[in-house]
Amino acid sequence: MRILVTGGSGRLGRSVVAALAARSHDVSSADLAHAASEDGVRSHTVDLLDETARDDLFAQVRPEGVVHLAGVAVPFARPDTEILDINTRLAWGVLSAAARHGARAAVAASSPTVFGYGTPAWRPRYLPLDESHPPAPRHSYGLSKVIIEETARTLARAEASGCTLACVRPGYVIAPEEWAGATTQQGHTVAERLRDPELSAVALFNYIDARDAAELFALLVERPELARSGDVYHAIAEDALALEPLAELLPRFHPGTAEAAAGLTGRRAAFSSALAAERLGWRPQRTWRDELVEAVSDDG
Ligand SMILES: NC(=O)c1ccc[n+]([C@@H]2O[C@H](COP(=O)([O-])OP(=O)(O)OC[C@H]3O[C@@H](n4cnc5c(N)ncnc54)[C@H](O)[C@@H]3O)[C@@H](O)[C@H]2O)c1
DSSP states (O other), X not given: OEEEEETTTSHHHHXXXXXXXXXXXEEEEEESSOOOOOTTEEEEEOOTTSHHHHHHHHHHHOOSEEEEOXXXXXXXXXXXXXXXHHHHHHHHHHHHHHHHTTOSEXXXXXXXXXXOBTBTTXXXXXXXXXXXXXXXXXXXXXXXXXXXXXXXXXXXXXXXXXXXXXXXXXXXXXXXXXXXXXXXXXXXXXXXXXXXXXXXHTTTTOXXXXXXXXXXXXXXXXXXXXXXXXXEEEEOOXXXXXXXXXXXXXXXXXTTOHHHHTTOOTTBOSBOOHHHHHHHOOOOOXXXXXXXXXXXOOOO
């Protein structure tokens, strides 16, 4: 398939581009930043907020599948209104162009931050959080992701083009070099995140290997018939990025969650990705216990 990846130079994008190329697709990557050259991958340096440049790109590439990752990827990284503006305009522009230019499938990156955890008053209705739990964002990044999910549903209703539009909520993405000690998105290493639970508590101890997440994006563009337009899927590891059970850790950092977290014994995560397993046959293959190069023991 001809597949266009937006944000292909980014932390997650590099793994998505590599996964699609390894599956013998004809891959084009579009990003503000030039992508490192990879065999069989075309790199387009483009501002996807520029309508003319975006339309020219779609006319040139004529993608059958689109993976939309471009955007501001970190809460509070820019002023609130900029994050909201950039992420929502990019999603509308890219997803509507995908449908208009004849793609069969387009998949956009959302985020588990749609649940709004992180304030002292946060209480989940239940744990683990699944796709049926209502979103309640607490910052403009989380709100931008709720709007991106609604954008996919809106375009699915409006375009009636035969393009399946879905969203994936990846956990805290860990790229291959980060298992080896490179700093993660938040500026610390994975080992530091494990040793100091406060660092991971803000994300409810979720994570996903970038290659595992990439496989889910790839599957959704390759097999759109498995999904329904407007679907949202979690892509989050089945174990928590923690050395203690979340039944004990979560209430320590999120007061008032003890009852909901009581079932999160052993290694269980605060999020469920069971929907992707049931509908698509996707499950994360990698766990920090095998991937992390530096030894960090969870034996107690
Ligand atoms: N990294 C995570 O932990 C995580 C978790 C959940 C969701 N996500 C989402 O996944 C996606 C990718 O995240 P990432 O960690 O790879 O982020 P990243 O910042 O590494 O990559 C994003 C890329 O988008 C590009 N971009 C931004 N604005 C653009 C524009 N106007 N035109 C073209 N390209 C543009 C950037 O140059 C960058 O290379 C984002 O949408 C992010 O919100 C990331």
